[in-house]
Amino acid sequence: MLSLGGYEQITALPDVSGLTKLRQLCLKRVAVECGLTVSRSLSHLNHLKLSLADNARELPFALTFLSQLRTLIVHGMGNVKRLPADIGSALQHLRKLNLKCADELRELPASVTQLRNLTSLEVDAAPKLASLPCGIGALSRLRKLQLNLCQELQHLPASLIQLTHINELSIFNASIRSLPPGFAQLARLKTLSLSGCANLQALPEGLSELKALQRLDVQECEHVVDSDGLVLPHSVNKMYGLKIYS
DSSP, X not given: OEEXXXXXXXXXXXXXXXXTTOOEEEEEEEOTTOOOXXXXXXXXXXXXXXXXXXXXXXXXXXXXXXXXXXXXXXXOOTTOOOOOTTHHHHOTTOOEEEEEOOTTOOOOOGGGGGOTTOOEEEEESOTTOOOOOTTXXXXXXXXXXXXXXXTTOOOOOGGGGGXXXXXXXXXXXXXXXXXXXXXXXXXXXXXXXXXXXXXXXXOOTTGGGOTTOOEEEOTXXXXXXXXXXXXXXXXXXXXXXXXXXX
């Protein structure tokens, strides 16, 4: 693993042409003018972690040429409004996509649904993210979907119930009012966290049919909890082995 950057912004990459076996690269405080030469030394890169400089308004790398990436983690996306439109078609081997502190991110490109090997999608602190791609159900291998502090997010795509391999669905402090019908199809779901979703009016029908469910977090979801602190519908409270946080 090679880690570069610190207090000073990275405006240009050093020559790494000799590192022909480089698999993991971590870059901190990457400036917008910094380019990425996709040489032979980076052609087998599996793991890329970026921390963007404050002035960065786009991802300043030829990410879509790093075709062997398995993990992409981007921090400090404060001024980045969008991801590369073809990120899904280019990074076919990507398994983990983590976007943090994305203050200006309004949507994910439709091509994200082409990331058929993706097992984990995490978006943290994206207050302007208003929607997810309609075809997100095409991510057939997705195990974890985490959306934190996405206050503008009001609706979830109906295709969400096609994520039949998902184990963890975590939505924190969003403005959603409901979950898609047909939720009982998520038979492998173990964790459902909806903490801080104060506008949520009801839990989906069929929730009590999810025999694999082990953890349900509905803290600060006042409409789905009765005056005695029991989750509505009451059948959920009788689920064997389920820990409820309300």
